[in-house]
Structure formats: C-alpha cells, structure tokens
Amino acid sequence: MDIAERKSGAIRLTAAEAQPEPRNLRRIKGEVQRRWGIVPLIDMLKEAVLRTGCLDAVTSVSGGGSLSAEVLAERLLLIIYAYGTNTGIKAVASGGHGHTEDELRYVRRRYLSAEAARAIAVQIANATFAARSTELWGQGSTAVASDSTHVRAYDQNLFTEWHSRYGGRGVLIYWHVEKRSLAIHSQLINCTASEVAAMIEGAMRHGTTMDVEANYTDSHGQSEIGFGITRLLNFDLLPRIKRINKVKLYRPVAGEPDAYPQLTPALTRPIRWELIAQQYDQMIKYATAIRTRTASTEAILRRFTRNASHPTYAAMLEVGRAQKTIFVARYLRLRDLQREIEEGLNVMESSNGANSVIAYDKGGEIASNRRDEQEMFVLCLRILQSALVFVNTLMLQDILGEPEWADLLTPADRRGLTPLFWSHVRPYGEVNLDMGARLNLAAASVPGPRAPTDGAGQSLAERS
Template identity: 40%
Template structure:
C-alpha cells in the first residue's frame, strides 16, 4: 500500500520499466550500442537534433561502469519523454541529482523508434529510414505541370478549397434539413457531451433458391480436384506464359514445364510443400520442383499471372447473374501464423499469437483483386492505399470499403486527392464530430449543433497545397512506400505543415462522408454487405491454405510473400472456374427464372463443396513396405476372410 501510494498510481508503469531495464541491460544492450556506432543520424527540427545529440552522448559514454553519469549537468535530457523522466532523473542518498545511465539509454532509444517512424530523425545512407526529401520525386519542381496532370489536380489550391467548401456546405445543409424526419437517426446532448444514435437496419431476407444452384453444381461436377481447377484455368487463360526463367536459357519442354509449374504453385499456395506434392506425383521429384521453383517462380511472375486471371474473370461475368461491373473493393486483413525469427512476424494483441497479416482487396463478386503481406502493427490505411495504387487489373477501382480502421483523417485526405472514395464502417459513430466551412456557419445548422466542432482552416490548405501535391505525387509514382508515408504524416509529427494541411482536407472529406453515412441507410447496408464478402473470402482461404495447419513455415520474408501470392492465384482460379460452372448451371432458364432479388444479391463463386483440395488417396492392399529383419508374422498378401 505504501509503495502504491508513493508512486501515485504509476505502480504498473514502474514495474514495466524495471522489467525493460533488466532485459535491456542483461540482454540486447551490447548489440544495440554496436549498431548505433554504424548509424549517422540527422534532422531538420530542433527536437530531432536534440535526440541526435543524446544518441552521440550515449555512444561516447557507453563504457562507463557506474550506475549514474558522473557529470549530471552535461547529460542532454531534453529528449527524454515524460513517461521515463522520473525513472531517469532520480535523487541520491545525499539528495543530489542523478541520471540513471541504463534508464537514460532506454528512454532515448524508445524516442528514437518513434522519431525514425515519423522521420523527425533519419539515418544517412539508409533506404526506409532515409531523409523525407529523398522520398520525393527529384524533378517535381522542374516538371510540376506533368505531375499535376498525372494526378488530375488543379495547380491552384484555391480551386480545390472552393469545391470542398461548396460540397461541405451542401452536405451539412442536407443533413440538417433531413435529420428530424429520419426515423433511424437521432442527435442528443450538447457540444460538451453529444451522441449520434443510429438504429441498426433489419436483417435482409434469406435467399430462397441458392441451395438449388449449389445442388445442381454438385450434381453436374461432383468432385473437382483443386489442382485441376488451376490446370483448367491455365488451359483457358494461358497465364503460364508469364513465367519466364531468370537463367540465360530454357531446357524444359512445354508439357514438362506446365506440369512442374502447376505442381509448384499448388504446393506453395496450399501450403502442403514441394516435398509432399512431389512424393504424391510420379511426374516430378522433389529436386525437379525445387530447381523449377528457383528458376521460374517469383512474386512478380505470380502477380502477373494473377492479374491475367482477374481480368479474365471480369470479362466472362454475365451481368444478368453478377450485375454490372463493380468499381468498389472491400478491404480487410487476416492473420496467419508463421515462424517468428524474422523482422516481419509480430505478436497480435487481438488474436493472441505471432504471425503476419494478409491484406485483401476483394470486389463485390468475391474475386480478390490484390493481396499483400504486412506486419500486425503496420497501418491498414497504408495497405488500403497501396492496393489501390498497385493493382494492375482492368477493374476501374474508385471505392474502397474498410472496417473501422479506415476512418483515418489522413486516409480520407489522400483518397480524395487520388480520386477514390473511402467508405469505412463507423463503429463509434456516437462519438463523431462534424466540421463546418466558416466561422459563424454553425448557426446555419441548428439541428446539428451538438455534434459540430469547429470551422475548417482553408488558409493552411492553400498555403501548403504545392507541398501536399508533391507528397501525393511520390505515392503515385512509387518513390516512397505507402506505409512509410502514412507513418511520416502521423499524429507523432503533428507540427509538420503537410500533416496540418492533409488533416484539414481530411476533416472536410470525412465530414462529407459522415453526412452521407448518417443520412443514407442504403449506404450503411452497402458497406456492411461489402465487408461481409471479405469475411467470406477469409473463410475460404483456410480451405485452400490447409497445409501445416495454415502456418507459414519459413523465416524468409520473400518465401512468406510467395506463399501469399500463390494462395491468391489459387483463389482467383477457383473463382474463375466456379463463375463458369454457375453460369453453365444457370443457362437453364427454368432455374434462372426462379432466382429472386435476394438470390442474385447473395450468389457467390466461393462455393467449394464440389472441390477436393487434398488430392487422391490410393490404397493397394497387395503392396507392402520392405523392412529388413522383420520377425513379425504377417500375411504375404491380402486374404479375404468371409464373415
């Protein structure tokens, strides 16, 4: 009790710091200090320079054997966070100030991680943690007209703000005029404590005749092996022509090439492994498949083949069954276990285990448009934007549906400047606030008064508009990774002018979206439906990726990504073949005419009861294992014993 009282509620934090101190001082300290010797840090900001100076101080005094630094007044303490200050700066028995050496190093290194992520500090000569100026297009100022044209943005920031201001005023006006007549929405409280209450929509009607479609598919195509799905897709699309060797010449003929290719893709994408597949197939041994994989199978080749299949799916879809071509993708991630002795595998606090995340972009007819591997803690908004930028399919993506992780102000701003709609599910809608165009405009929306926050600062958008476009151009041209950009423009770097401008743009775009989200029940249903499709896709991935209990058994980051893209290729091949099967079954007019609106809404090419992912299990009762020195009396051959 006395200890708790003396720490004034910081007991748990103190215990964590004691544990960190023990692990650092007796474990990783020597290795970290050796690494610091090779890094040369730089910064343009005062706080970054203070931290860089503190790191140099640690390097210079790394060999001091005392618990505290001998000359306290020479220790740079400006970079220490408030969390660690009490543990770093303490009092000796004689009441003199002491700077604890180990805790000081931990505090500075903790700040270093945050500063490197948001690039308040960078490492000279690095790639990911390089200067933010090196992330930008080198010729942006000289070719500004080209980049503005590439992004389809006006060179005048005033034009952007005028359009945003008009759209914001219109959205708030429409919501203000309709909110009282909307039976599903209510705003209560005042500005200090307000709530937006939305009544959940009723469950949609169950489809009546989809089970008949599934039964007919099972009847006509009773059992199809998953590897035959892959084979048939290649016969129709010829995606195998995307696999070129890295060697100077090719020495494998056409049939042998295709056999080994399909076996390799199936082995990796189902996670059964090359050795197991080779052992169950007489056409190639393990050495053949391993050699072929090294020569022909790469992430780039698999992605190119996957794009061919996606484009083929888009072309063959019958609009009478699947509807018109969609332009929206639902985005979500799924955790997959993997070995943890690598830099990408992390502990997931929600799913309680180590692994990586697969982030999917899935269209409204269950075809996975883009897949990528990410860490458990990296930005899902960054992955969403990355998929939009990098998918090479024919799909004209202009909408992305996301779970609650998508309600990022910076995400809204970037999506608007890249010309696609960000449509997240708003879980905490009761806590959301709306922004208005100008000071005094809050009086124009009396029905929204409890949830209004403040006016938009248009001047800051116009002032830094050119810099904002430069950052967006770096994303579009790929000179910077999306995740790196999102971390750079995070709240940890809230004094950065581009962050401030993007935050204001994001507040405008998010408010416009919230007005639509609150007003339209159809939009809320559309978002929920799209996200449910991703959940179904996550379920089918377990059906395909069944080997080794769904765990990626490799510490090689390239091998991990290769497993994911091969899984993606198998998924789209299954969607392609199932699309053909369903369309053939529904060519029967009698069955097609039975389909209701709910049936067409719920129809999916993810059916798999007619697909066998495992292969064949031959049993020969007349074949024995040859085991030497076997003294056990056994049958020489199978003998039938009548009952």
C-alpha cells in the same frame, strides 16, 4: 437516426431492417455438385491455367530454359498448389504425377519468382472479368473491400511480430477483394505497418483491368489522414465506423454557431480552409508522388508521423476531416450506403473463410522463416482462390444460362449470388495431376492472353 446531447455520444443510429433471405442459392450449389461432382482443387487450378494462358507470365529468371512447355506447366501447377495449400513441395511431390521433389524445387528456384506469381494472379483476375456475363452478374463494379488477415508464422523471421489484437506472433496479409469475391491484390505486411498505407497501395497498384473508384474498409479506414490522402488521389474511402456515436462533425465555416441547430450536439470546430490553401501545392506533390510511384504511401506516412507538426501533414488532416464529415453525413442519411458497405465487408469475410479452407495444412501457420517464401505463400494462395472463382463463375453461367434455372432466381438470390463457394471442392488428399482430364464446361475460353504452347506452337489445351 437522431442527434441529441447524451453521455454515450451525440449520434444514435438504428440498425437497418434485415433484407430478404436468398432461397434458391443452396439448390444452385447442389446442382453444381451434381453435375461436376467433388472437384480436386488442383483440377480447378489446371482448368483456369489452360483456359486463360496465364503461365505465359512465367519466364526463366536465369536465361533460356531447357524444359518443354508442357513439363514446365505441370511442375508450375504443382508448386503453386504446394505453396497455396501450405502443404509444401515435399508432400506434393509424393502424388501421382511423375515429378520428383528435386525437379519441383529446381523449377521453383529458376522459374517462379514473386513477379511471375503476381502476374499469373492478375491474368486470371482479368480473364474472370472478361468471362463474366453481364446478364447474370451485372455491370462491372468499381468498388473493392480491403482488410488484413493475421497469419501465424515461426518467430525467427524479422517480419514476424507479436500482434496485440490477434494475440499471437505472425504477419499480416492485406487483401483487396472486389464485389463478386475476386481478390485483385494481396500484400504481406508486418504487424506494425500502416493498414491505411496498405489499403491505398492496393487500390492504386492492383494491376488488373478493374478501375477502382471506392474502397470499403473496416474501422481502421476511418482515420482522418486516410480520408485526406484518398480524397487527394480521387477515390472514395467508405469505412464501417463502429463507434459512430462518438464521431464529431466539423463545421464548414466559422462565425455561424446557429447555422445547423439539429446537428449542434455532434458539431465541433470549423475546418481550417486557410491551411489547406497554403499547403495545397505541397499536398498535390505528395499525392502525385504516390500515384507515379516516386514514393510509397508507407514512406510518406512514416515521415509525417515522425514530425506530426509538419504543415503539409496538418493540411492533409484538415482535408481528411472535411471529407470524413461529408462521408458521415452521407452514411447517416442513406440506408443504401450502409448496406453497401456492410455487404462489401461481408464479401471480405467470405474471402477469409475461403483462404482458411484452401491453406489448410499446418493449421494455417507459415512454416518458413524466409521473407520470399512467405510472400510466395501469399501469392500462390491468391492464385488458387482466383482459379476457384474463375471456374465457379463458368459453372454458374453454364447452369444459370438454362431458362429453367435462370427463371428460378429472385432479386434476393441475385443479390446473394457469389462464385466464391467451395462445398464441391476437395483441397486435400493425394495430388493427381492429369493434364488430359478436363472439366465439362460449355463456356469457351475467354479472350485475352494466348494459352501456353509447346515447342511446336500447339497449345497445351489443344494437346489435352
């Protein structure tokens, strides 16, 4: 890295050296397929449900229900699969399970709300955290990667908009994915919504047991207001800055033009600390409103963007400029931080690849024009991906718990090891649901919510 006067920009950052390639991960994935074969995605969802008891989050939205717990569980699994794979209830109803389309639609209307689906995804995520072996996966991470994915949708919906960057009509799904490829939050947003606001909302409202202290983002996260709000909310914003050669560093104080001679080509004006001091109380009030859900980040940013001269907004921008300068200085100095951010965003891209495999039908296009149906698609897709990660985690722990496989892992293998892979998964085909057929996994059920029970108090896992 060097800083000098040049037309292309003062900062020039050389690329980091390539890290060693993992050599044994392909063998491990091959062993997973050898032991368990090609597993239907519906069976992975069923296994996650029976081991975590996540369907306890589902209650009737219209009072007491007459369905038995076992029948309700089967129909909920089929509905989640229908939405998450984008195949639809009509197609799934034709499978070998004995439930009709009308019965599935009834359960969807009466039992599966967006709140219930979100709670199911959260419980599977928490169960995954609890089931992880620290010897294999290390201590829990406190950082997530976040980014948006464009999904095409029918254009009669008011939420569907033309997006110039992606070149088509649709909506955006904003994801938060932790280091080991587990999605902890998802949001359906329109194409004109602030991705900075979506990033902050997800980091603050994910609802899982994970304590988020840092957030990797793509280039949309480098905004000064984003740095300002995240600093006030006390978590680190770690963006990938593509045009880092054009970045300007702000001086800490005025009146010292020769204080940093080696940084002079990249320096600009001093931070206006007096404005920050004047508006400090107001900034804390806005940050507290976001933290306590008195106001959403989106609403606050919209208010400020309508009045860009607002003094509190100007003060937040100054905080953001100071924080961004600190981050850029760390980023330029620490190769490990550069690699960490790149690895986090690669996890995000891998998650998008998994979603395209899971939601395979209709070319990945959302067919419904109803907002609640689009949101259910997003939530069920997240449930399916979380179930995949949960079951893969148990499979890998079964294999790598054996000494001959554990000794095979090199440091490069451990760095690249992830439970988000799908070479052994069949997401398509006829849907055959058999609650009695279980995957042969040595890992026990994780501590947490009890498993779903029937009317006599016996768990569905025991009955199976």
